Amino acid sequence: MLIRDAHLADGRVRDVRVRDGRIVTVGRNLQQNDSSVVEADGNLLLPGVVDVHVHFREPGFSHKETWTTGSRCAAAGGVTTVVDQPNTDPATTTGAAFDEKAELARESLVDYGINGGVTPEWDPETLFERPLFALGEVFLADSTGDMGIDADLFADALERARDAGVPVTVHAEDADLFSADARERDDHDAWSAFRTAEAEIAAVERACGVAEDTGTTVHVAHTSTPEAVDVAAEAEMTCEVTPHHLFLSRDDYDDLGTFGRMNPPLRSEQRRAALFERLADGTVDMVATDHAPHTRAEKDASIWDAPSGVPGVETSLPLLLEAARRGDLSYERVRDATARNPAEVFGLSQKGRVAEGYDADLVLVDPEASQKIRGADLHSNCEWTPFEGMAGVFPLWTMVRGELVYERTEGGERFGEAVGRNVRE
Ligand SMILES: NC(=O)N[C@@H](CC(=O)O)C(=O)O
Ligand SMILES: [Zn+2]
Numbered sequence: 001m002l003i004r005d006a007h008l009a010d011g012r013v014r015d016v017r018v019r020d021g022r023i024v025t026v027g028r029n030l031q032q033n034d035s036s037v038v039e040a041d042g043n044l045l046l047p048g049v050v051d052v053h054v055h056f057r058e059p060g061f062s063h064k065e066t067w068t069t070g071s072r073c074a075a076a077g078g079v080t081t082v083v084d085q086p087n088t089d090p091a092t093t094t095g096a097a098f099d100e101k102a103e104l105a106r107e108s109l110v111d112y113g114i115n116g117g118v119t120p121e122w123d124p125e126t127l128f129e130r131p132l133f134a135l136g137e138v139f140l141a142d143s144t145g146d147m148g149i150d151a152d153l154f155a156d157a158l159e160r161a162r163d164a165g166v167p168v169t170v171h172a173e174d175a176d177l178f179s180a181d182a183r184e185r186d187d188h189d190a191w192s193a194f195r196t197a198e199a200e201i202a203a204v205e206r207a208c209g210v211a212e213d214t215g216t217t218v219h220v221a222h223t224s225t226p227e228a229v230d231v232a233a234e235a236e237m238t239c240e241v242t243p244h245h246l247f248l249s250r251d252d253y254d255d256l257g258t259f260g261r262m263n264p265p266l267r268s269e270q271r272r273a274a275l276f277e278r279l280a281d282g283t284v285d286m287v288a289t290d291h292a293p294h295t296r297a298e299k300d301a302s303i304w305d306a307p308s309g310v311p312g313v314e315t316s317l318p319l320l321l322e323a324a325r326r327g328d329l330s331y332e333r334v335r336d337a338t339a340r341n342p343a344e345v346f347g348l349s350q351k352g353r354v355a356e357g358y359d360a361d362l363v364l365v366d367p368e369a370s371q372k373i374r375g376a377d378l379h380s381n382c383e384w385t386p387f388e389g390m391a392g393v394f395p396l397w398t399m400v401r402g403e404l405v406y407e408r409t410e411g412g413e414r415f416g417e418a419v420g421r422n423v424r425e
């Protein structure tokens, strides 16, 4: 296959030849001896997004999402690799639970990793025998699934992961620093007042410290404050930020209500802007979505009863491309934060670049084709988005190892087959 006349993120215009699922040549005016030619027409060709943080909810919560619906969201959003988190039912804390999830993941349209979780009941022996993507997210405080663990178990888990050569990702919040005063309130912003910025910053400091003492590193999931990003960078650990912490703030509770509840919570507009700055200047290693769907009926509760989490895997690249279109972020930063860096940090040597020898995980976009995000147009089982009405630049098509998994057509759109594979196998 020859993809002709593609604009790359660095401004070069190139043809890309794909054979057996791999990029074999990136060059100019390549000879057309290929069985099929895809005209890129000068549109922007990016490496498919590697999203190291999604919750596709199977087994256990298929009314919220399934591997089919979740991976359709991914494909339609330009995401070609996803990493699923362990707070399913059963939680992915044993070899048997991993196997059960691995069977379901075969329905995925996009490539995937499966993380292992840590609880007092976990079985590290059988878990580490499996092709884990990483250990994590290791919950240092309770979130959806109530998998929060204590300091001793965390240190033990870090040592075992280090010895097994498996990366670790952490959900860093310290419940001892949550605000008791905020519990007295019942407005929506109370959630942000309760799970304080200090609770995150202190937990990131502690997690990095334990990692240093253990002679290893951690990757900090969903850092929501600029301070936490700086702590991780200073300690030479890596971190990810989510689209909701980049594009939404406490000012949005008026519109979002309990649908804006997630962990860690939305922060002040000032912190949001500072977090975005750190993405633009490269201090933030990567964007990951923490795609955490819950149904409308579940979210439609009091701020203390609604479940935490928002969907995001389908709208992440579109929101970032819109920011790039407006000049708030370079296309190279979008490329690096969504694909190159996550692939490098997690050792996916075949992923994350439009270059010879890499998997043909590719996404084509018309960078000027900005449109309004509508929950009704998205593909999650949860049927809503916290980004309703905001602008996004959506893919024209998405390819996984040379196979079209998503394509916009004249009348609508078309999905491909469940070609996804475990990236650690
Ligand atoms: N982020 C959230 O608010 N919720 C996540 C769990 C998590 O990532 O903490 C979920 O699984 O619902
Ligand atoms: Zn989390």
Ligand SMILES: [Zn+2]
Pocket: 053, 055, 085, 137, 290, 292
């Ligand atoms: Zn999560």
